[in-house]
Amino acid sequence: MTSGTARESSDLRRTRGSGLVIGASIIAAFGGLLFGYDTGVISAAILYIRPEFGFGDSTQEVVVSSLLVGAVVGVIIGGPVSDRAGRRNTLIAVTVLFALATLGCALTPNVGALILARGLLGVAIGVSSLVVPGYIAEMAPPHRRGTLVSLHQFMVTVGILVSYLVGYGLSSTGAWRWMLGVAVLPAAVMFLGLLRLPESPRWLLTHGRQEEARHVLSRTRPPEHVESELTEIRDTVRAEGHITYRELLGPRYRRWISVGVVAAGSSQLVGVNAIIYYAPTILTDAGFGDSGAILASVGIGTLNVLFTIFALVFIDRLGRRPLILGGTAVIIAALAFIGLLFTQPVQGAVSVLLIAALIVYQSAFACSLGIAIWLVNSEIFPNSVRGKAGSFGIVSHWALNFLVSVSVLTLIGLFGGPSGVFWLYGVLGLFGLIYLYRWLPETKNRTLEDIEAELTGPAERQRPTRET
Missing domain, CATH: 1.20.1250.20 (MFS general substrate transporter like domains)
Known part of the structure; x- marks a missing residue:
């Protein structure tokens, strides 16, 4: 192979690796979109839910905050679950929970069922708010990590804006069930996208799957950086395990x-x-x-x-x-x-x-x-x-x-x-x-x-x- 051909092959691998990292980051950041949408949409929907079910301020606060109770639970369990099952598998499960809880909110027969469904939705949001930035950080090369991790926060704000737009678009009909149910669509997109993504190299290395970690890094990093990054991840994991x-x-x-x-x-x-x-x-x-x-x-x-x-x-x-x-x-x-x-x-x-x-x-x-x-x-x-x-x-x-x-x-x-x-x-x-x-x-x-x-x-x- 000539030097020019070798350079072209290396450039092609870099381009494909960059595309995989960006794609993985965008798909994972859909968790931020769901986070923002589901936290924001209740502000419009509650104007129509409240008179239909006939509750007061205290119940309204419970309806809104039930999601946040679930989110605290999600953050607490998200770390151990993702450490055991893997970042990608955890996010796949989270998208399923997002979809089921969203349907539960949209189809709720009474306020009690709505509170329960929003609590489960909160668990999904809490887990994703912890795991999504971590997955992106572990997939991204160091020089792009800050920008790509920030996609999560950007998508949160986009999700909030979309929830307001949907709320305004449906305000003339008061169709609050549709306001809540629209979130099934980005959950489905995230689920399908995650099926094509690899597990994070850090998690693979932590669980002794070194060759798989090397393979993922070889798809997302220049060849000359693969071994040095493997060593860096190994050293970091070893040091972190000793801190209580x-x-x-x-x-x-x-x-x-x-x-x-x-x-x-x-x-x-x-x-x-x-x-x-x-x-x-x-x-x-x-x-x-x-x-x-x-x-x-x-x-x-x-x-x-x-x-x-x-x-x-x-x-x-x-x-x-x-x-x-x-x-x-x-x-x-x-x-x-x-x-x-x-x-x-x-x-x-x-x-x-x-x-x-x-x-x-x-x-x-x-x-x-x-x-x-x-x-x-x-x-x-x-x-x-x-x-x-x-x-x-x-x-x-x-x-x-x-x-x-x-x-x-x-x-x-x-x-x-x-x-x-x-x-x-x-x-x-x-x-x-x-x-x-x-x-x-x-x-x-x-x-x-x-x-x-x-x-x-x-x-x-x-x-x-x-x-x-």
């Missing part, structure tokens, strides 16, 4: 675990899911019509997608700290302004300002705390503890998501209107901003080795530098 959860909570890692938890917690305590789940309800109570309230949510969802794209494009140029901290400051200001607007009758100029403030809030969230949970928890820990350490942040995300969703309508009633609730979210966001300003590291242009050295250094060096 008790050690993670010890002084060596405690500060950095807390950063991941605060980043995830702040993303929920600023009340984003009060808006995702209840914006139409809050707006209709303030005087908007059903279709107008849902249409306003479509605008908010559109900006959510666009500003997530902005964050993905500029995160490596501007740095993590400027986007996360700057965006959080805007979120707090928007919450204060929204609370102020709700002290006035929502009509005329006030209604326009309210929609504008909600758009500013959601846009700032999308390019700051919206990406912080996944980005911070995937970057600040060394490879040897990333999987276990990052799970603390994901569990915090879903647990606090549940607390917000189950309490928002109750708090509105307790405070006598939405104003006090939005101001409460602003105060909680301020506490998170102060903590992250002090401890959030800048990881732009820093190697994992640099971050690990800082993580494991002496106590006086544990406070991170704030690079820009």
Whole structure:
């Protein structure tokens, strides 16, 4: 074989390998689409479910939050299940659960069955929110890992927007069963796509299937990188197996675990899911019509997608700290302004300002705390503890998501209107901003080795530098 032919053959393998990795990432990221759709669609559907079944605020909170209880369970069981059964097989099972639970929601005969079906849907969402980013990270080459893993968050925002569009499109008929049932389609696409994908090389190597791992890497990596990456994965797996959860909570890692938890917690305590789940309800109570309230949510969802794209494009140029901290400051200001607007009758100029403030809030969230949970928890820990350490942040995300969703309508009633609730979210966001300003590291242009050295250094060096 001539050198030119050899180069052409190598280039062809690289192209095919790149295509396989991108395809695998897109198919897996459909889990994010389902995540976003199923969490967002209830905001429109509940306007029509509530009068049909005749329940009040407390039951509405249970209907919405039942999904989140299931999600917490899904996150807890997702790691052990995927470690035992494999990432790909777990995701295949999750798509089946997505489809069955979605049909259960759409065909529910009563509110009790709806709560149960949404709980099962939450289990699927929780498992996928843990396994999808992990599968993509394990399939992707290092230089593309950040972008491809971010597909998950992008697809979450797309799913939320699609749910708002479907809700608006069906609002004239009030066909809430169709709103909920449409999610069967992306679940079917994900299922069929996963059947053609390989298992992750890391999982194969962890279970002693070295030749299969080498085969997968040979399909997705340049030939000269296969053996070195096999060695790197083997070393990482060996190191991770020696770290216990008790050690993670010890002084060596405690500060950095807390950063991941605060980043995830702040993303929920600023009340984003009060808006995702209840914006139409809050707006209709303030005087908007059903279709107008849902249409306003479509605008908010559109900006959510666009500003997530902005964050993905500029995160490596501007740095993590400027986007996360700057965006959080805007979120707090928007919450204060929204609370102020709700002290006035929502009509005329006030209604326009309210929609504008909600758009500013959601846009700032999308390019700051919206990406912080996944980005911070995937970057600040060394490879040897990333999987276990990052799970603390994901569990915090879903647990606090549940607390917000189950309490928002109750708090509105307790405070006598939405104003006090939005101001409460602003105060909680301020506490998170102060903590992250002090401890959030800048990881732009820093190697994992640099971050690990800082993580494991002496106590006086544990406070991170704030690079820009």
